[in-house]
Amino acid sequence: MNYKLNGHELELYLHALSGDQQAAQKAYEYFQSAHSENPTNLDYKIHYADCLSLQSRYSDDASDMIGKAISAMKLFDSVVNVNPKVIKYRYLRGYHALRLPEAFFHRTTTAIVDLEYLINSYKDDSTIFSKEIYFQLLYDLGVANLRMGDEEEAQEVWDDLLVLDPPQRFENMIDQQNNKQKYDYQLVDYSAPIRDEAKRIHLLGAKGNEQAVNLSYDLWSREYQANSKDPIVQAYFGSSTALLARSQKKPKEQFSQAMEGYMEIKKALEKDPDNLEILILRAFLINAFPRAFFDFGDQVIQDFEKLKSAYQKDHSVFSKETYHEILFQLGLAYEKFNKSWMSKIVWGELLRDNPSIEHEILLIERV
Numbered sequence: 001m002n003y004k005l006n007g008h009e010l011e012l013y014l015h016a017l018s019g020d021q022q023a024a025q026k027a028y029e030y031f032q033s034a035h036s037e038n039p040t041n042l043d044y045k046i047h048y049a050d051c052l053s054l055q056s057r058y059s060d061d062a063s064d065m066i067g068k069a070i071s072a073m074k075l076f077d078s079v080v081n082v083n084p085k086v087i088k089y090r091y092l093r094g095y096h097a098l099r100l101p102e103a104f105f106h107r108t109t110t111a112i113v114d115l116e117y118l119i120n121s122y123k124d125d126s127t128i129f130s131k132e133i134y135f136q137l138l139y140d141l142g143v144a145n146l147r148m149g150d151e152e153e154a155q156e157v158w159d160d161l162l163v164l165d166p167p168q169r170f171e172n173m174i175d176q177q178n179n180k181q182k183y184d185y186q187l188v189d190y191s192a193p194i195r196d197e198a199k200r201i202h203l204l205g206a207k208g209n210e211q212a213v214n215l216s217y218d219l220w221s222r223e224y225q226a227n228s229k230d231p232i233v234q235a236y237f238g239s240s241t242a243l244l245a246r247s248q249k250k251p252k253e254q255f256s257q258a259m260e261g262y263m264e265i266k267k268a269l270e271k272d273p274d275n276l277e278i279l280i281l282r283a284f285l286i287n288a289f290p291r292a293f294f295d296f297g298d299q300v301i302q303d304f305e306k307l308k309s310a311y312q313k314d315h316s317v318f319s320k321e322t323y324h325e326i327l328f329q330l331g332l333a334y335e336k337f338n339k340s341w342m343s344k345i346v347w348g349e350l351l352r353d354n355p356s357i358e359h360e361i362l363l364i365e366r367v
Contacts, residue, residue: 005043009034013047016054021338024054042079046092049075053096057290058338065290066251069100073107080114087121087128090114098144104251108147115141135166139173146177172357195233198223202236205243206284213247216240231268235278238264242285255293261285262294276310276317279303280326287329291336298337304330324355328362 005013009030016027031048038044049072056068076093083089094114097107115137122134138161145154158174198219204212217240224237242261248254265282272278283303286294294300304326311323327350331343347363355363 005047009047013051016051019335019340019343021058024051024058027051028055042083042086042089045075046079046089049079050092050096053099059290066104069105072096073100073105084117087118090117094118095140098140102147103246103249103254108144112141112144112148115144132167135161135164135170138164139170142174143177169361172361176358176361194219194223198236202240202243205240210247213240213243217244229271231271231275231278234271235265235268235275235281238262238266238268239281239285258285258289258293276307279307280318280322283307283326284329287333287336300333301330301337304333320353321356324350324353324359327353328359 012023012027012030015023028048028051031044031051034044035041035048052068052075053072056065056072059065059068073096076096080089080093091114094111094117097105097111097114100107102108119134119137119141121128122137126134138157142154142157142161145151145157154177158177161170162174198216201212201219202216205214205216216236220233220237220240223233227233238261240261241264242258245254245257245261248257262282262285265278265285269275269278269282283300286296286300286303307326308323308330310317311326315323327346331346331350334340334342334346350359351363
């Protein structure tokens with residue numbers, strides 16, 4: 001894709017996208033000024049919108065985070081409305097919309113419209129961008145449809161992608177997405193111990209299966225009513241409660257639900273402060289939300305580092321798969337605190353430890 005920015009401006013913008021918070025701030029200030037001085041320049045306007053969106057990512061205040069994201073949305077729309085045929089504009093708006101949580105901003109439909117426009121444009125002229133980008137657009141369109149609950153449409157798009165014989169990583173990512181959906185209430189193993197089965201279902205919910213989220217809450221609610229003094233039960237009940245926050249439509253309600261779940265985990269950890277299973281639940285919960293939601297300083301990093309050290313001292317404390325997920329999440333936590341160099345160190349450790357294909361895929365563009 002051809003940018004109209006000069007070399008310095010393009011370098012500044014790309015550096016901002018790399019995850020460096022200082023670079024993001026510098027780019028934001030530059031494009032804010034450039035847009036202010038040249039309000040009719042749509043390239044400046046849309047890059048200012050993207051940099052404004054990046055600022056919302058680093059905000060520690062929920063209202064500020066949401067406000068900046070909404071302002072960026074309006075800027076993106078105003079640019080595309082003026083010139084909807086510019087590939088770059090549709091690409092930037094589409095992926096901005098796809099990054100936003102649907103429960104907060106309801107922008108997945110916009111993402112679908114833009115991705116479909118880009119895909120159809122490529123079918124008309126395959127020189128507008130690379131085949132690799134085309135593959136990625138098809139994959140992401142499937143993800144967007146899945147997010148909107150249209151599994152059939154998602155699969156049709158992915159079938160179109162697989163027919164093109166894309167790199168193996170796309171097939172692996174599609175399998176990963178499909179595995180998240182392969183769950184049904186009828187598949188509960190009633191012969192298994194109830195807690196083991198409830199933990200399995202909780203894990204499915206944590207990985208994104210909405211049916212499993214609801215069932216996990218039902219199972220752990222019943223278990224909690226019968227064993228409210230058991231810290232493990234209380235922690236899983238809290239985590240299941242927090243997972244329900246995803247389905248809340250308003251940010252205030254989502255925050256309230258998540259905080260309610262967090263407090264149950266906190267109380268459970270106070271009862272049994274050395275319980276690593278409960279510590280995992282707390283760390284994963286905090287890391288799943290923006291810092292603006294759970295402003296506990298670097299508590300999440302401390303939790304993950306403690307878990308990492310525990311496994312390195314004794315491999316029997318939890319599975320290697322869990323250890324790998326802890327390393328991945330620790331890297332994400334360091335990113336949130338603008339310590340990308342630490343993320344790369346941690347993820348390097350993960351890659352050297354023969355991780356699953358799922359983690360390899362997630363780290364392809366991160367390390």
